Amino acid sequence: MGLLESGAVNSALKALKTASTIVIAAHIDPDGDALGSSLGLALILRGLGKEVTVYNRDAVPYSYKFLPGAELVGNRLPPACDLLCLLDCSEFARAGDELAAWSGSKCSLCIDHHLTADLAADINLVCADACATGELIYELAVILAPDFGLDIAVNLYTAILTDTGSFRYSNATPSAFAVAGDLVRRGVKPWDITQQVYESQPVERIKLTALVLKTLRIAASKRAAAVWVTEAMFKATGTDGEYTDGLINYPRSIAGVEVAFMAREIGPDDYKFSFRSRGKVNVAALAAAFGGGGHHNAAGCRLQGKLEDLIEKIFALVDKQTEKLESDD
Template sequence: MIRTILEKIEAGRSFLVASHESPDGDAMASTLALTNFLRECGKDVLAYNRDGVPQDYAFLPGAENLVSEIPPGETFDVGFVLDAGELRRAGAHLKEVCRSLVNIDHHPFSEDFGDVYYVDEEASATGAMIYRLVKASGRPLSQEVALCVYTAILADTGSFRYSNANPEAFTTAAEMVARGVNPWDVASSLYESQDEKRLRLLAQALATLTVSSCGRYASVAVTQAMYDQARAGAEHTDGFVNYPRSVRGVEVAIFFRQVSATSFKLGFRSKGRIDVGALSREFGGGGHHNAAGAVVDGTLDEVRATVFSRLDSLLAG
């Protein structure tokens, strides 16, 4: 499959690189890793995400050129859709502007929407799969690509704390450091440069902390009113789910984030026994065993009641 993708790169002239909406670290860093690599190959490349670049990842090389709208009338020989799970999460319209689509992902049950389907559930991050392409190409690894690959793996493994922190994650990260990536610079950019708005929003979210009577699941929530009060946005909520996850005894954490007047986006995290990917699919979403999400209609109280009821059943089994 890697050879097929490299042949498409060799034959193509214009490329689009996209990832899922509300991009996390892996989505954004893998997008920019591949974008930088393609440009180094002499290709015309447009990096795209309909939600733009989160401030936390603005330090990555090439971030300043990523666009949130595709110029009218522009088409591409090949479109890469990274870390998306489903085409709709990156944009169903991408099929209309790309002559060929390549799906690169590490989510289970990733939709087979591309002409090339490169999905590896065992990969620690989509960024690690991009590095496989770069390595197989035989081209030198640039500092720009190395920085993006390292950031993708660091972000998606929770700084090497999650179960997807497999041997490839460590060996690839070590290679990136050997090529000149400074771990402190990356950690400082991600974790030591927080926007004041994020902390004010986090203070409100923590006030909503709920822990189940059994102590095995917990949640926090953010509503539109909280956004307004903190003058913050969805881009400031990355990592909020880790706070209920850190409560002693909790096996499943949930983050409820309001996305419209009548719906909430759910972010699930599991410590292992409960497959939150399967749980998310029950709600029309998707993801990994230990990290997943979905969008559910209703008020916060209604959505909470639905999710908590299902978790009570799962944990009782």
Template sequence: MMIQAILKKIEEGRRFLVASHESPDGDALASTLALTNALREMGKEVVAYNADGVPASFDYLPGSETIVHSLEGMPPFDTGFVLDAGELRRAGSHLKDCCSTLVNIDHHPHSEHFGEIHFVDIGASATGALVYRILKEGGYPISPAVALCIYTAILSDTGSFRYSNADPEAFHIAAEMVALGVDPWTVASGLYESQPEVRLRLLALTLATLTVSACGHYASVTTTLGMMAETGAGPEHTDGFVNYPRSVRGVEVAVFFRQTAPSTCKVGMRSKGRVDVGALARNLGGGGHHNAAGGMVEGTLDEVRTRVFCLLDELLLA
């Protein structure tokens, strides 16, 4: 029913906005560009928007050079699609003021019920899978450009098919995209084999902060403002850092602390399944999935770390 409502908006509309959350990951950017490219191929006028732009590791995605980070001075849109955001504020609360209709397409649990159309399936492996469903139900052909984006979204959000959300649909969609011409090595090399030097230098400093709890069930790494200044790296270069402490044997929860200001930290968490880090993140004012979550937390680095570690001790030692 929701898909039919979306298809009706696509059929009737002329001018569209497609947006995703700040500090975009692979699913956010790739699903944005999958829908953007598909709409453009239909002859629609489309603006792709992300407040933080495109990290260099995703510049191989078709249409990535067209993503804008400001909507100032633009005329209103018939329909705005907000993808993978969880909450409207993560994409931009101002988006509702420039769109006649707002559509929320997401797979996060507890996704905020914003917009006139709310297409959320927490069982979907990625938001890219929901874009795929829309295009398939509408009978729209999937071009090589769109296929590359959908494949990237699935690959990215399933951790290269390592996570528990790598369900049969994820493999089915990936197989279909490869059959349509996607070269898996093109995506893998773009995501994992094209790192800028500054990222590795920042990673070296970050790994030196590795801490493992006394119980051995959680571990963390930290990136400070000083480290980024020293290496010349930016926040976009920290994507994936949280996976390193998760790889420690015996660790159930990994935490990545990134200082964004002297009194604010971004906290990212990953779970191997026993601990619901989504619930933990919501306790901190953030959000996310059972196995992947995070948010911005006020306080000095030491204060935030202490607060998070206390919550983890309560969960893991209870």
């Protein structure tokens, strides 16, 4: 499929084959790709007789507890290992301070699909054409364990499903569909996974959604929309930050809205903002204007002040950026 044509593949395969003790780590606040890739790779390597530790600073969110092997995810690092695999990110700091400070591994291998200039591992299998890290793990699985079974397939399918937004985003490439097709052929039931990931929400999440949607604000230009969530809302519904995942997609889904954002209260007059773009506006630039950063379609920053004022400030900047886009057209 061409994804793994880089010279790093051979080094990666050699490192995976020769190591007998392996730690697999992924970024903090793990998503479906971070967890599906970690567990998929862990099960492949266990099948090869390796001693594998799956590390994440954070606990497995409720929607991914069904993943085969989810109970393997822990936040303890062993004293030493032959190989550290860093998945779905390329900087050790993205996996948390503890991992960044850890020096127990003899060798490190990064497997990632994000474009980055900072490649910190000894071996870097980074491919921006892959729809998800799970797609790269699949390519390795086909070589390391060609007859891999359903447990591994479910993890890799979930990684690809979630990172492509259920095959809706621009990274839903022909090879994303081809890999998913092979995983279905191996026994994955798409509707079962969909139900586990998207249709098994705790009722508390729906109650929180109702409160968050009531906060909806739309810029006068109708090109930006905002919602926010406060500690009081978490308290009233028995939820926390873990339950806000995906809520930002509601304001983004409004016709005409190019940029959506969600503010999360982290203290009095202190907010964390997440931005999402429909594609035209680079929200990394928007976040950078407020001291933050991120990617073209997803970025964030932290701001202090009265929430209504902060929202108006951001609306004004989005209007400026979208006006510029229109004059460029």
